[in-house]
Amino acid sequence: MLEIRNLHARIAEDGTEIIRGLNLTVKAGEVAAIMGPNGSGKSTLSYILSGREDYEVTEGDILYNGESILELDPSERAAKGIFLAFQYPVEIPGVATMQFLKVALNEQRKYRGEDELSTPDFIRRVKDAAAKLQINPDMLKRPLNVGFSGGEKKRAEILQMALLEPKLCVLDETDSGLDIDALKIVSDGVNALRSPDRAVIVITHYQRLLEYIVPDSVHVLYKGQIIKSGDKSLALDLEANGYADIIDAAA
Amino acid sequence: MNMQTAITMTAAETALVDAYTAQIGELPGEGAVLSARDSLLANLRQQGLPTRRVESWHYTDLRALLRVVPAFDPTAFAEKVDPLVPGSSVLSVLNGKADTRNLPAGINVRSYAESLIDGVAAADLVERDQDDAIGRINGSFVRDGFEIEVPEGTELEQPVEFQLVQSAGQSHSRFPVTFGANSKATIIERHLSVNDAASLVTVVSDLILDEGAEITWIILQQQGASDSHLAQVNFDLGTNAKLRLFIINAGGKLVRQEVHGVTTGEGADFKLRGINLLGAETHTDVTFTLGHDVPNTTSTEILRNVLFDRAKGVFQGQIRVAPDAQKTDAKMACNTLLLSDDADFSAKPELEIFADDVQCGHGATVIDINPTHLYYLRARGIPENKARAMLVNAFVDEIVEELEDEGLIETLETIIAAWLEKHA
Numbered sequence: 001m002l003e004i005r006n007l008h009a010r011i012a013e014d015g016t017e018i019i020r021g022l023n024l025t026v027k028a029g030e031v032a033a034i035m036g037p038n039g040s041g042k043s044t045l046s047y048i049l050s051g052r053e054d055y056e057v058t059e060g061d062i063l064y065n066g067e068s069i070l071e072l073d074p075s076e077r078a079a080k081g082i083f084l085a086f087q088y089p090v091e092i093p094g095v096a097t098m099q100f101l102k103v104a105l106n107e108q109r110k111y112r113g114e115d116e117l118s119t120p121d122f123i124r125r126v127k128d129a130a131a132k133l134q135i136n137p138d139m140l141k142r143p144l145n146v147g148f149s150g151g152e153k154k155r156a157e158i159l160q161m162a163l164l165e166p167k168l169c170v171l172d173e174t175d176s177g178l179d180i181d182a183l184k185i186v187s188d189g190v191n192a193l194r195s196p197d198r199a200v201i202v203i204t205h206y207q208r209l210l211e212y213i214v215p216d217s218v219h220v221l222y223k224g225q226i227i228k229s230g231d232k233s234l235a236l237d238l239e240a241n242g243y244a245d246i247i248d249a250a251a
Numbered sequence: 252m253n254m255q256t257a258i259t260m261t262a263a264e265t266a267l268v269d270a271y272t273a274q275i276g277e278l279p280g281e282g283a284v285l286s287a288r289d290s291l292l293a294n295l296r297q298q299g300l301p302t303r304r305v306e307s308w309h310y311t312d313l314r315a316l317l318r319v320v321p322a323f324d325p326t327a328f329a330e331k332v333d334p335l336v337p338g339s340s341v342l343s344v345l346n347g348k349a350d351t352r353n354l355p356a357g358i359n360v361r362s363y364a365e366s367l368i369d370g371v372a373a374a375d376l377v378e379r380d381q382d383d384a385i386g387r388i389n390g391s392f393v394r395d396g397f398e399i400e401v402p403e404g405t406e407l408e409q410p411v412e413f414q415l416v417q418s419a420g421q422s423h424s425r426f427p428v429t430f431g432a433n434s435k436a437t438i439i440e441r442h443l444s445v446n447d448a449a450s451l452v453t454v455v456s457d458l459i460l461d462e463g464a465e466i467t468w469i470i471l472q473q474q475g476a477s478d479s480h481l482a483q484v485n486f487d488l489g490t491n492a493k494l495r496l497f498i499i500n501a502g503g504k505l506v507r508q509e510v511h512g513v514t515t516g517e518g519a520d521f522k523l524r525g526i527n528l529l530g531a532e533t534h535t536d537v538t539f540t541l542g543h544d545v546p547n548t549t550s551t552e553i554l555r556n557v558l559f560d561r562a563k564g565v566f567q568g569q570i571r572v573a574p575d576a577q578k579t580d581a582k583m584a585c586n587t588l589l590l591s592d593d594a595d596f597s598a599k600p601e602l603e604i605f606a607d608d609v610q611c612g613h614g615a616t617v618i619d620i621n622p623t624h625l626y627y628l629r630a631r632g633i634p635e636n637k638a639r640a641m642l643v644n645a646f647v648d649e650i651v652e653e654l655e656d657e658g659l660i661e662t663l664e665t666i667i668a669a670w671l672e673k674h675a
Binding site: 079089092100143 | 623630634642645
């Protein structure tokens with residue numbers, strides 16, 4: 001589903017290279033965890049996948065279902081099924097949450113040549129998804145993410161993911177700022193979306209999240225490269241021994 | 252010896268003077284009304300239109316900007332349209348002529364032409380000061396409008412809509428409105444053009460709010476892209492009177508909307524909320540003065556401006572606090588979203604405070620769309636244009652939401668969204 005080939009990327013503004021020859025393949029149905037120390041390029045990778053224009057790809061390619069997505073803008077990538085759950089969801093005053101959800105859903109459908117959802121159908125879907133994530137309906141009446149607690153923001157991200165039904169989900173440190181209860185609710189939400197035709201990339205610092213969202217593969221990102229890949233036991237190994245050994249071995 | 256320096260008149264000034272000569276026989280009113288008109292026109296002829304050297308017109312050089320004055324067009328045809336809010340009492344002025352059929356019950360209303368004919372209007376036809384170009388032009392040419400009195404204690408369930416529809420030529424209208432003690436009403440002053448022909452529209456509304464009156468007055472200006480629109484609202488707030496004035500400018504080529512008010516009774520409260528949607532080559536000026544003349548009165552002014560293309564916008568806001576107007580609370584804010592490098596907005600806030608126990612403040616900001624907000628919306632599949640429109644909408648929507656009336660909010664939101672869709 002996703003194939004990243006020898007990717008090099010830098011910050012557009014100052015030219016700092018962050019991703020330095022990254023290779024990664026994620027298959028449909030797979031849950032891949034990406035772990036790595038601070039500053040290794042984890043969040044940058046998620047932004048680049050989503051098409052954020054603050055970064056420039058200088059070499060290599062990103063293939064999604066066999067096609068390069070480098071020329072697609074963020075909205076086109078989203079409509080094709082790539083979803084990034086943000087580490088820091090953005091507060092947007094004046095934009096009503098429900099209106100935002102409806103526009104996002106219908107713009108994606110429009111792009112794919114599907115009919116727009118009727119309002120009752122849309123409201124029913126939102127209510128169902130919100131209930132599963134234990135989201136208070138009052139939250140949806142507020143402007144987008146404005147005044148939400150950290151945990152509410154993360155749940156709202158997963159709500160968006162559930163509604164938009166993406167094919168490739170990228171979760172950027174979704175566990176940060178969550179207490180155990182919220183972590184469980186969010187993980188259940190993600191696990192409910194696991195399916196043979198959907199891939200999930202979980203970016204995290206900690207093994208803890210991977211106890212709830214059990215990965216098929218684990219990749220260690222360091223200085224903009226994947227330096228080691230393995231199965232879920234690699235995450236346990238990292239938790240026990242830290243990154244130093246793997247970094248030394250790769251050097 | 253009379254040594255007046257004769258100015259060289261511009262084409263527009265000449266056209267105004269010529270139009271007066273041609274029209275005066277047709278305009279209602281004699282005696283005192285006629286001599287008031289003559290003296291206003293004489294001042295116009297003598298002083299010409301104001302230039303940037305006149306302080307209150309510094310950012311809107313009317314003499315340079317008013318290029319063409321279309322001739323009066325007696326053949327022009329315009330029809331009443333459906334009111335903005337279903338169920339409103341509609342008072343139409345079609346190409347400058349009031350439609351006096353089906354006048355609403357519950358309020359005292361007559362056409363302003365009647366007031367001009369019986370001479371009562373003569374007292375209105377004066378200049379605010381020597382720089383009052385709008386009062387001068389409007390007073391010279393005023394032909395019609397409506398004079399209204401909302402009786403004491405009357406609460407109007409439905410809005411009254413002044414509907415000014417213009418298809419060509421000129422129209423000069425006036426709306427003296429007295430709101431009796433403890434009356435409540437929503438008035439919509441709506442300006443429309445039915446085609447692209449250039450028009451000159453002037454309008455002066457004089458509002459008196461008696462004790463305890465609570466009034467919402469909404470000005471929705473949607474004139475054509477070639478039109479000149481010169482408007483003035485004057486108000487006087489009595490004890491505990493509350494006036495909310497919403498101004499939405501979403502049309503016109505050359506627009507000057509003046510608002511001049513005084514608080515004359517303690518406990519009076521004034522709110523100005525303005526949305527300027529400016530695109531293409533429009534030049535739009537909102538000029539506001541408020542005198543807090545007595546103690547314990549409050550006001551807030553918030554303007555949100557959105558500029559595209561080569562649009563130019565101006566806000567001048569002056570708050571004066573009289574020496575004994577203690578405990579005045581006045582806050583003014585002007586926020587501008589500049590969406591084009593060629594657009595330009597000038598904000599000039601002024602506080603003149605002569606009392607020592609007051610709270611007064613003002614602020615002006617100029618911003619661009621927040622790129623992180625834009626990216627977030629796009630990352631959810633919303634195309635860039637649509638995402639931008641949503642964010643611009645959000646910027647002005649906070650003002651609209653204050654109206655509380657769901658139907659009205661939705662109607663105005665639709666108009667704003669349509670405008671943004673067209674210009675973004």
